[in-house]
Amino acid sequence: MNLNIQHVKKYFTFCKIVFFTFAFQSFTCQSQQNMITPPYLQKGDTVALLATARKNIDDNLKPTIDLLHSWGLEAVVGSSIGLDYHQLAGTDEQRAADFQKQLDNPNIKAIWCVRGGYGTVRMLDLLDFTKFKQHPKWVIGFSDVTVLHNHLNTMGYKSIHGIMPVTIPRATPAAINSMKAGLFGEPLSYSIPAHNMNRFGQGTGELVGGNLSILYSLLGSPSAIDCKDKILFIEDLDEYLYHIDRMMMNLRRNGCIENLKGIIIGGMTKMKDNEIPWGKNALEIIDDVTKKYNIPVIFNFPAGHIQDNRALIMGNTISIEVNASGSTVVFQK
Numbered sequence: 001m002n003l004n005i006q007h008v009k010k011y012f013t014f015c016k017i018v019f020f021t022f023a024f025q026s027f028t029c030q031s032q033q034n035m036i037t038p039p040y041l042q043k044g045d046t047v048a049l050l051a052t053a054r055k056n057i058d059d060n061l062k063p064t065i066d067l068l069h070s071w072g073l074e075a076v077v078g079s080s081i082g083l084d085y086h087q088l089a090g091t092d093e094q095r096a097a098d099f100q101k102q103l104d105n106p107n108i109k110a111i112w113c114v115r116g117g118y119g120t121v122r123m124l125d126l127l128d129f130t131k132f133k134q135h136p137k138w139v140i141g142f143s144d145v146t147v148l149h150n151h152l153n154t155m156g157y158k159s160i161h162g163i164m165p166v167t168i169p170r171a172t173p174a175a176i177n178s179m180k181a182g183l184f185g186e187p188l189s190y191s192i193p194a195h196n197m198n199r200f201g202q203g204t205g206e207l208v209g210g211n212l213s214i215l216y217s218l219l220g221s222p223s224a225i226d227c228k229d230k231i232l233f234i235e236d237l238d239e240y241l242y243h244i245d246r247m248m249m250n251l252r253r254n255g256c257i258e259n260l261k262g263i264i265i266g267g268m269t270k271m272k273d274n275e276i277p278w279g280k281n282a283l284e285i286i287d288d289v290t291k292k293y294n295i296p297v298i299f300n301f302p303a304g305h306i307q308d309n310r311a312l313i314m315g316n317t318i319s320i321e322v323n324a325s326g327s328t329v330v331f332q333k
Contacts, residue, residue: 035206035315036157038109038136040185043072045109048102049165050078051089053144054117056166057082061114064165071180078102081114088119095119096126103127106135110183114165116143121214124151124223132157138183140164142309143237146210149314151223153208161210161233161303162311170307178311190310192301192327197287201296203262204319207312207331209233211304216247219254227256231318234286235266235304241278241285244271248289257290262320263297264329267304296322298329 041047047068049061065075080098083090090098102108113120124147139148139159152159162179163171181188208225209215212234218224236244251257268282280288283299290297298320302308317332 034156035153035317036136037316038138038158041071041073041109041138041183044074046074046076046107047110047112048076048078048105048108049081049112049114050095050098050102051080051083051115052095052099052113052123052141052148053089053119054087054115055084055089056080056114057084061165063168064112064114067168067176071184076102076108087117088122092119092123092126096123099123100127103129103137104131106131108137110138110140112165113139113141113145113148116141116145116164116211118144120144120147121217121223124148129155140179140183142235142303143211143305144214146214147218147223149210150208150215150218150225153225153315154223156315158313158315160311161314163309167309172308174302175307175309175311182311182313187333188311188313188331190302190329192298192329194324194326195299197283197297197299198322198327199291199295199297200322200324201262201294202319202321203231203296204317205229205231205261207231207233207264207314207316207318209264210235210314212236212244212247213239216250219250227251228259229261230259231262231264231320232256232260233264233266233301233303233312233314235268236282237267237269237305238272239282240272240274241280241282242274244268244282245278245280245285245289248286252289258293260293260295262295262322263290264301264303264320265297265299266301267306267309269305296320298322298327301327301329 068075078098080089208230209232271282302310319330321328
């Protein structure tokens with residue numbers, strides 16, 4: 001009799017372990033997918049155009065405004081456009097005030113940063129996201145706007161990495177159409193031709209990342225992304241090859257790469273070398289730093305400082321598959 005009671009107790013203990021293990025895994029999965037999606041745009045909505053970094057003093061926004069009108073949207077030009085403070089679009093306080101105004105206005109449904117450069121991080125700590133949390137909206141851009149993508153990710157909000165107003169005249173139709181799809185909540189997926197450096201496999205996780213130099217600069221700050229179980233996208237422009245190696249090594253030593261579910265490599269554009277060559281190009285450097293990890297890697301993805309800069313919904317759960325015939329990237333709803 002006592003033996004049977006012991007068996008029953010062991011059985012219920014085992015059941016409890018199984019239950020709590022499953023519950024914990026379910027909670028973890030839900031927490032990874034609990035990113036907040038700002039409302040998708042509808043015809044009649046208004047998009048604010050502003051500068052968070054390099055100045056924009058040229059009369060160059062008409063193509064963007066015309067594009068927004070063709071989508072049934074309205075445009076508001078922020079007060080930072082036209083400001084000239086050395087390299088920047090006004091002082092840190094002026095750029096932050098413009099961004100804050102658009103954040104706080106519930107009638108603004110998206111903020112489209114007109115260009116990159118450098119300077120977004122200088123105004124970041126001047127911002128108050130209280131009203132943004134009450135009325136979330138899309139923040140759009142790439143390059144230096146990675147600062148905002150990463151900061152919003154730590155807050156639990158999605159954003160869109162893609163073309164900016166100054167790049168629209170040279171952007172491909174595919175890049176422009178993908179931006180519209182992302183903003184209006186249309187299905188978003190990509191099929192990418194095979195690359196000889198791709199590493200095969202499948203992975204599902206939250207998409208994080210952006211410009212590699214910005215990711216590197218944010219490590220150790222409150223805006224640094226958590227890489228665990230994520231899919232990392234990186235791209236860069238005009239960097240020395242040994243800088244690429246240094247930044248990738250920093251990601252690895254911070255435990256980012258080993259915890260990923262996959263990596264997507266965008267444009268590594270206009271890379272530079274020293275008089276004494278580094279010995280590897282940018283893609284070979286990335287391959288060298290990441291090859292010890294058993295995760296799928298997509299090279300030559302169409303995003304970054306290139307004309308075919310496809311939209312990526314940062315913070316969205318995506319599924320990737322890499323095989324001999326090519327790669328697929330599917331954004332889950």
